[in-house]
Amino acid sequence: MIIKKSGSAVWSGGIKDGIGSVSTESGVLAKAPYGFNSRFEGGKGTNPEELIAAAHAGCFTMALSGVLGEAGMTAKEMNTTATVTLEKVEGGFSISAVHLTLVASIPGANQHAFDAAALKAKENCPVSKLFNANITLDARLQG
Structure with missing residues (x-):
């Protein structure tokens, strides 16, 4: 099975004074603004790194x-945050790391089974496989 999904970007102007927008095939994002200010200076709008973070958090979770289902477990709730690190390196910028933070409530789960499931998901989710970055994980099971 092959599934293809698309997103698009439009940009006008220079790197610092330009403005762009991103859209998704589903329409969830429709011409969401982004630019230098939203990417590097905390301004309004989105940026590629937060979109990657949201995609990675969603994919991993x-x-x-x-994985939990394969082990006979069902989560009551899982809350994942992905933090993408963008660093200036020689020749430009690079995403050097992604850190996943997970808090989960899984009735009947023990720490060993939970840790094994979280690690397997981190290593095998399609977005994790995409990155050459160092991907780390903090996973906490709630009682």
């Missing part, structure tokens, strides 16, 4: 749901 969904993959974990599948």
Whole structure:
């Protein structure tokens, strides 16, 4: 099975004074603004790194749901935050790391089974496989 999804970007102007927008095939994002200010100076709008972070958090959490199901567990709730690190390096910028923070409530789960499931999901979610960055994970099971 092959599934293709698309997103698009439009940009006008220079790197610092220009403005762009991003859209998704589904329409969830429709001409969401981004630019130098929103990417590097905390201004309004989105940026590629937060979109990657949201995609990675969503992919990992969904993959974990599948891994848990294979082990006979179902989460009551899982809350994942992905933090993407963008660094200036020689020749430009690079995403050097992604850190996943997970807090989960899974009735009947023990720490060992939870840790194994979280690690398997981190290593096997499609977005994790995409990155050459160092991807780390903090996973906490709530009672």
